Amino acid sequence: MNDWRIARAKVFGERGQNPQALAEIEAAVNAGWRTPFLLNDSVWIEDQPSLQGLRHNPRFLSLMAKVRQDLVKQRAAILARNRSERADVAVAWGQCSGCWAT
Numbered sequence: 001m002n003d004w005r006i007a008r009a010k011v012f013g014e015r016g017q018n019p020q021a022l023a024e025i026e027a028a029v030n031a032g033w034r035t036p037f038l039l040n041d042s043v044w045i046e047d048q049p050s051l052q053g054l055r056h057n058p059r060f061l062s063l064m065a066k067v068r069q070d071l072v073k074q075r076a077a078i079l080a081r082n083r084s085e086r087a088d089v090a091v092a093w094g095q096c097s098g099c100w101a102t
Helices: 002-014 018-030 049-054 058-092
Strands: none
Touching (some): 002 018
């Protein structure tokens, strides 16, 4: 669903309908969209040509900052979980828990 919102945002952007494009992006972000690199276009959303009218829009920049901050938190949580799992395995094998620290 969120990919469709981003696709609609690009169409609105191409038509110069920036408020509608921004509304679609905001809806996607609020629904959990967290893919600022558009694989089909091989470009970051901030560099997507059809969305050039939003590049300096404070609301757009705020949404992209929110996405990137959430991705940083998700990455940190995954890394912490992985470290914890590796430590659990090391302890189970009779090794020191610090041996696997990264």
